Amino acid sequence: MPSSYAAVLRTPGAVRLFSAALIGRLSYGVVPLSLLLAVSATTGSYARAGWLTALFGASSVLLSPVRAGLVDRHGPRRALPPMAAGYALVLLGLAAATWRPGVPYPALLALAVAAGVFAPPLGPVTRARWSALLPDPGLRRRAYSLDTVAEELLYVTGPLLAGVIAAATARPALGLVLGAALVLGGTLALAASVRTESGTGTEPAGAEDRSRPWQLLARTRQPLAAAAGAGAGLGAFGLLAVVFAQRHGQAASAAWVEAALAAGSAVGGLVLGALDWRAPARARLAVLTAAFGGTLALAAFAPTLPLLAAVAALAGLAVAPTLTTAYLFTDELAGPGRRTRAGAWVNASFNAGSSGGTALAGLLADRLPLPVCLALAATPALAALTTVRLGGRPSSGSADRPDEAARAEDPSAHLGGAPSA
Structure with missing residues (x-):
């Protein structure tokens, strides 16, 4: 590693x-x-x-x-x-x-x-x-x-x-x-x-991309949905962990739950990068999104803070890998000339999901049992899986090659983008 x-x-x-x-x-x-x-x-x-x-x-x-x-x-x-x-x-x-x-x-x-x-x-x-x-x-x-x-x-x-x-x-x-x-x-x-704006080492400034913004959003809907779902789940879980700790008379211990989540995410992210993966990014992202949502749902069954922290660490293993894969997949689908903007959309999706998840969890925490709220925190990530089959059919070619996305003949005709990777 x-x-x-x-x-x-x-x-x-x-x-x-x-x-x-x-x-x-x-x-x-x-x-x-x-x-x-x-x-x-x-x-x-x-x-x-x-x-x-x-x-x-x-x-x-x-x-x-x-x-x-x-x-x-x-x-x-x-x-x-x-x-x-x-x-x-x-x-x-x-x-x-x-x-x-x-x-x-x-x-x-x-x-x-x-x-x-x-x-x-x-x-x-x-x-x-x-x-x-x-x-x-x-x-x-x-x-x-x-x-x-x-x-x-x-x-x-x-x-x-x-x-x-x-x-x-x-x-x-x-x-x-x-x-x-x-x-x-x-x-x-x-x-x-950035040594030069063109030539070796970077893409030319203003590289041509005839696709419209809405077409870019359509091509990248799976990674954007995954990022938004992860953000919503994390935002909701963060607030609900505080509520959980307060109801157990250990409000300050919520920090340990957050620390466990961060530690799990760091480990998962480093492992994702160190290993060689044969599956294309489309499939990896679907599996990681499902893993995050599924493990986060286990929080509904945690009776104590230590067990909630253990679930947080387990769910955290999929957080950084999910975001990393979302960025990689978006980078491929966007192609030269749109990569910075497409990456910003992933950021915006994650942050918007986080804000929305936190706000909704705050409303639900006063109206529903806490285990139900914790189970619902996993639903945005699982709902993001509905975009997996809508992203287009991958064409032949090697995975993890953003140049293929740049060579797509007609972006409006390939809403799923280039080959999965």
């Missing part, structure tokens, strides 16, 4: 790409909690802080495909620096506005929306760059697995770092300053790692 990932990092340009992406994406782990704490401190209201943070997240997620489309059209070297500069400047504005009480709440809301508008799509760009750097299917799968696991760990490390800053300095706005520095430095380094 170590040699598998070492082969990825030995690829020319890989370490530079990976380190730059990690620095920039750490900002997205630090900023949300820092923003929540800074706004609650300056307004004296957690409700206002929650609404503002939700608005920031919504504007960031909803506009991510648009920003990714700009990257596909103009290339990372031209599109990313203005986004990073705008995002960093707005974060600094939010830090200044929340340093002391007194700034009107509507002004804070406007700044939060502006931050979401500018947030550079670092995850989709990084995955598109992996596809350009690694034409070998096995290495590309390992790179995606490593990337997904690293991203999950950043979303654990970032909030911890934000909490340490707030506790040590009593100035949570400093977390926003750190977030600005991280995203600006990481994004500029990532853009600089």
Whole structure:
């Protein structure tokens, strides 16, 4: 397993790409909690802080495909620096506005929306760059697995770092300053790692793709549904785990359930990348989605917190592999010129599913028995399986070859995309 990932990092340009992406994406782990704490401190209201943070997240997620489309059209070297500069400047504005009480709440809301508008799509760009750097299917799968696991760990490390800053300095706005520095430095380094916008090493900026956006969405409906289902299941399960812990008189122990889920996901993601798989991505994604939904449904039968944590770890084994395979499959179906945007759609689907699952679980938790709610948390992932047979029939050819997707004669006639992989 170590040699598998070492082969990825030995690829020319890989370490530079990976380190730059990690620095920039750490900002997205630090900023949300820092923003929540800074706004609650300056307004004296957690409700206002929650609404503002939700608005920031919504504007960031909803506009991510648009920003990714700009990257596909103009290339990372031209599109990313203005986004990073705008995002960093707005974060600094939010830090200044929340340093002391007194700034009107509507002004804070406007700044939060502006931050979401500018947030550079670092995850989709990084995955598109992996596809350009690694034409070998096995290495590309390992790179995606490593990337997904690293991203999950950043979303654990970032909030911890934000909490340490707030506790040590009593100035949570400093977390926003750190977030600005991280995203600006990481994004500029990532853009600089793209040596050329055409020729070897990457796809040409604005590569031709005559398909319409709705056709891209139709081709990629199976991975988008899988990502949305996984997000909804995880969002619902996260909230219900807190309810479960509270009803057992151990509210703080909910963190152990989340930790078990994260650990299982990391292990599953690394194993997915290290092993050689013969099954095409369409079949792998269906199996992984079913495995995640099926194991998550076992939570309904957990009588104690330790058993719930065990179920979480078991379900976690399929989380990173499901997302990694969804990204890989989407990358193939999109083809050159649309990979960044297609990856952003997977991100948006996952985040939208997570938000919707959390909100729905909150409503159901007060109305239905908790075991029923836990069982229902698995239904979005299982419902995503209905798209498997609707994705088109794979044609002959080797698996895991995105170039086949680029050579599809008529995208509108092949809604399922290119050969499965």
